[in-house]
Amino acid sequence: xxxxxxxxxxxxNVETHYCAGCGHGIVHRLIAEVVDELGIRERxxxxxxxxxxxxxxxxxxxxxxxxxxxxxxxxxxxxxxARPDLIVFAYQGDGDLAAIGTAEIIHAANRGExxxxxxxxxxxxxxxxxxxxxxxMIGQKTETxxxxxxxxxxxxxxxxAELLTQFDxxxxxxxxxxxxxxxxxKARAAIKAALQIQVxxxxxxxVEILSPCPTYWGLQPRxxxxxxxxxxxxxxxxxxxxxxxxxxxxx
Amino acid sequence: xGRVQQERLIIAGFGGQGIMFMGKLLCCAGMLEGRHxxxxxxxxxxxxxxxxxCNVIVSxxxxxxxxxxxxxxxxxxxxxxxxxxxxxxxxxxxxxxxxALVDRPAKRRDVEPIxxxxxxxxxxxxxTRVANMVALGAFLAKRDVVQMQTALAAVxxxxxxYRRHLVEINRQALGEGKSFVESRSADAIWGKITxxxxxx
Amino acid sequence: MxxxxxxxxxxxxxxxxxxxxxxxxxxxxxxxxxxVTSYMSRRMPEVNGxxxxxxxxxxxxxxxxxxxxxxxxxxxxSSSPGISLMQEGISYLAGCxxxxxxxxxxxxxxxxxxxxxxxxxxxxxxxxxGHGDYRTIVLAPSSVQELVDHVFLAFDLADKYRNPVMILGxxxxxxxxEPVEIAGRHVARRQAKEWALTGCRGRAPNKVRSLILxxxxxxxxxxxxxxxxxxxxxxxxxxxxxxxxxxxxxLVAYGTPSRTCRAALREFRQRRYRVGLFRPVxxxxxxxxxxxxxxxxxxxxxxxxxxxxQLIEDVRLSLAGRAVPIDxxxxxxxxxxxxxxxxxxxxxxxxxxGLKRR
Numbered sequence: 001x002x003x004x005x006x007x008x009x010x011x012x013n014v015e016t017h018y019c020a021g022c023g024h025g026i027v028h029r030l031i032a033e034v035v036d037e038l039g040i041r042e043r044x045x046x047x048x049x050x051x052x053x054x055x056x057x058x059x060x061x062x063x064x065x066x067x068x069x070x071x072x073x074x075x076x077x078x079x080x081x082a083r084p085d086l087i088v089f090a091y092q093g094d095g096d097l098a099a100i101g102t103a104e105i106i107h108a109a110n111r112g113e114x115x116x117x118x119x120x121x122x123x124x125x126x127x128x129x130x131x132x133x134x135x136x137m138i139g140q141k142t143e144t145x146x147x148x149x150x151x152x153x154x155x156x157x158x159x160x161a162e163l164l165t166q167f168d169x170x171x172x173x174x175x176x177x178x179x180x181x182x183x184x185x186k187a188r189a190a191i192k193a194a195l196q197i198q199v200x201x202x203x204x205x206x207v208e209i210l211s212p213c214p215t216y217w218g219l220q221p222r223x224x225x226x227x228x229x230x231x232x233x234x235x236x237x238x239x240x241x242x243x244x245x246x247x248x249x250x251x
Numbered sequence: 252x253g254r255v256q257q258e259r260l261i262i263a264g265f266g267g268q269g270i271m272f273m274g275k276l277l278c279c280a281g282m283l284e285g286r287h288x289x290x291x292x293x294x295x296x297x298x299x300x301x302x303x304x305c306n307v308i309v310s311x312x313x314x315x316x317x318x319x320x321x322x323x324x325x326x327x328x329x330x331x332x333x334x335x336x337x338x339x340x341x342x343x344x345x346x347x348x349x350x351a352l353v354d355r356p357a358k359r360r361d362v363e364p365i366x367x368x369x370x371x372x373x374x375x376x377x378x379t380r381v382a383n384m385v386a387l388g389a390f391l392a393k394r395d396v397v398q399m400q401t402a403l404a405a406v407x408x409x410x411x412x413y414r415r416h417l418v419e420i421n422r423q424a425l426g427e428g429k430s431f432v433e434s435r436s437a438d439a440i441w442g443k444i445t446x447x448x449x450x451x
Numbered sequence: 452m453x454x455x456x457x458x459x460x461x462x463x464x465x466x467x468x469x470x471x472x473x474x475x476x477x478x479x480x481x482x483x484x485x486x487v488t489s490y491m492s493r494r495m496p497e498v499n500g501x502x503x504x505x506x507x508x509x510x511x512x513x514x515x516x517x518x519x520x521x522x523x524x525x526x527x528x529s530s531s532p533g534i535s536l537m538q539e540g541i542s543y544l545a546g547c548x549x550x551x552x553x554x555x556x557x558x559x560x561x562x563x564x565x566x567x568x569x570x571x572x573x574x575x576x577x578x579x580x581g582h583g584d585y586r587t588i589v590l591a592p593s594s595v596q597e598l599v600d601h602v603f604l605a606f607d608l609a610d611k612y613r614n615p616v617m618i619l620g621x622x623x624x625x626x627x628x629e630p631v632e633i634a635g636r637h638v639a640r641r642q643a644k645e646w647a648l649t650g651c652r653g654r655a656p657n658k659v660r661s662l663i664l665x666x667x668x669x670x671x672x673x674x675x676x677x678x679x680x681x682x683x684x685x686x687x688x689x690x691x692x693x694x695x696x697x698x699x700x701x702l703v704a705y706g707t708p709s710r711t712c713r714a715a716l717r718e719f720r721q722r723r724y725r726v727g728l729f730r731p732v733x734x735x736x737x738x739x740x741x742x743x744x745x746x747x748x749x750x751x752x753x754x755x756x757x758x759x760x761q762l763i764e765d766v767r768l769s770l771a772g773r774a775v776p777i778d779x780x781x782x783x784x785x786x787x788x789x790x791x792x793x794x795x796x797x798x799x800x801x802x803x804x805g806l807k808r809r
Binding site: 041042043044045047048054055057058060061062063064065066067068071074075076077078079080081082083086103104106107111 | 474475477501503505506507509510511513514515516517518519520521522523525539540543547648649650651652653656657658659660661662
């Protein structure tokens with residue numbers, strides 16, 4: 001029997017360094033598939049974050065730059081402003097985007113930069129060893145919230161999709177997850193829509209993807225996926241928060 | 252009146268009096284005459300609400316620092332500027348004082364003051380905002396830093412197209428300032444002569 | 452000859468960047484360089500360029516990074532506190548070997564300091580400033596015309612060596628107005644940038660990174676950087692010596708204080724004292740050999756700077772092993788150096804070191 005699944009051209013034929021059960025590999029593949037499908041591999045430029053996905057430039061088979069921690073939206077802004085013909089996306093984790101880089105993401109979104117931001121939210125710092133993230137859930141134990149996150153002293157998880165939806169410059173926002181096959185397909189569609197908007201020159205697109213970190217959640221991969229559906233989506237509701245073109249069409 | 256080798260000038264007043272314009276104009280005129288020029292505005296907090304001033308140097312030689320420490324001349328458009336800059340003036344320095352807005356004469360005896368009601372003269376011309384040009388005219392009458400006609404050429408160069416209609420009143424204002432000083436010096440000489448021929 | 456116009460340093464450097472083919476400016480307002488941001492906001496759209504008033508200097512330098520990565524000429528400008536914020540980005544630019552031009556119109560520090568002219572960021576500019584073993588080419592103009600010419604030079608050097616270049620001026624240089632000539636003065640020497648991320652059409656994908664984890668790989672990367680820095684030291688040292696040949700007292704100053712020193716030199720020469728001036732034009736690479744040769748017959752050296760003793764360290768390093776005394780006239784705190792102070796320091800040096808009239 002012939003395999004139906006082939007490697008997208010936009011993904012290099014290398015093993016990744018991601019832990020077993022990590023969501024990054026799935027998200028990488030989805031991006032690669034969409035880039036192939038849109039036929040933009042030769043004009044796409046990615047921006048890799050500081051965090052677990054820092055080595056994304058070794059996995060994507062197109063041009064990728066690193067960015068300093070949290071600054072990916074500013075770097076992407078510079079790229080897109082200098083070369084509007086390129087398709088520019090930033091790939092960011094929760095520490096990168098929602099802690100150290102809040103200023104950059106908010107202002108890039110508010111300016112309505114014509115870029116796409118893929119935000120992988122797994123509620124924990126992976127690269128540095130499992131510390132608390134701005135999106136860590138209340139009660140969740142991490143390396144730096146050993147008693148579980150306490151709202152009174154550590155604040156509540158930041159809902160970035162909701163936060164960015166309010167900016168007029170933002171044209172597309174969806175929160176999705178890779179917990180189950182049908183969710184993966186939805187995530188793929190969201191990534192495609194967000195990139196499509198950029199290809200059409202329509203503005204800023206944002207996709208938040210809830211993703212598992214079995215290693216620092218201390219769970220089996222399968223249990224971690226269940227955790228997303230049962231607990232994480234309560235704090236971070238899935239859905240398409242904004243799609244101004246669909247709204248315009250509906251009216 | 253010999254050509255001034257190096258004039259280090261401070262022009263001071265409050266915002267809206269055209270202080271910076273005066274400075275740039277002089278600088279531009281100096282450039283048109285092929286001399287070395289620098290202009291340095293006051294910048295920052297003091298610009299807002301307080302004294303606005305600028306430094307202009309016109310020189311036959313390369314100019315060291317554009318910042319004027321010991322001015323050879325000053326054009327003073329309001330009282331706070333007189334208080335601030337009179338003490339800094341070099342000995343025998345020229346100080347043009349807009350007597351319409353400055354409430355006291357110069358105190359120092361080792362400087363040369365010209366008290367000219369620049370704002371009143373400008374009002375008489377029909378535009379209070381050319382008081383700066385009246386004062387500049389007075390200055391140029393005393394100091395041959397640049398020629399009056401070069402100053403006029405600079406006015407034409409610096410006014411944007413939509414302000415071209417103001418060239419004429421600027422020219423008048425420069426002229427009024429100049430004749431004010433010239434008539435005063437005539438008076439002064441006449442005064443001396445009368446005293447000389449008097450009963451003393 | 453093109454017509455000269457009157458411009459302040461900040462405006463002139465902006466127009467020079469455009470003349471040099473730069474179409475990307477990213478910056479955040481800070482005194483005393485605000486004329487750059489306002490000039491660029493007006494001018495860039497006229498030449499189909501990009502102006503972004505960024506949310507911070509952090510963002511500005513990273514926008515510069517982004518524009519540089521895709522092969523564009525990009526510039527940012529700021530003043531001392533803002534340049535501190537940019538240090539992270541400058542380190543990344545150096546690590547990733549990206550060309551960019553950064554202008555620092557220095558003001559008094561530390562902290563928020565004041566807005567007066569200063570040279571107190573000399574260490575920060577010449578020693579790297581950010582983290583890691585790297586160097587930034589540092590140009591130190593002393594007039595508005597030289598500032599313009601240095602903008603051209605900065606873009607060319609940045610492209611040639613794939614390295615950030617900083618133009619270090621003080622508040623006076625940014626604010627002062629002088630006659631200046633810009634159009635037609637720059638001879639473009641644009642280089643192909645095969646390394647840039649321009650989309651991987653017809654080639655293998657490019658990547659730009661400074662994270663280098665393989666065993667000894669970062670060591671090799673650093674050795675290569677150091678080799679590049681040696682090449683820059685060999686090829687790009689610039690300086691000016693004024694009447695240094697027979698000087699018994701050699702003044703050393705850069706930027707606007709060098710102008711004050713030049714005037715003092717003239718005065719003391721008229722009084723038949725053998726005073727000379729050495730002006731480093733590149734602060735990194737520091738023109739050590741040229742300084743040593745200018746100071747050949749000097750019986751004393753007087754370093755004049757608008758900081759508390761930073762330039763003097765490079766002077767000491769350059770003259771190491773020489774018995775010549777090195778004095779300092781340092782004026783920190785964002786206050787303008789006055790001619791009278793330089794004169795007094797020279798008088799003092801003359802009497803202290805027993806220098807005679809010719």
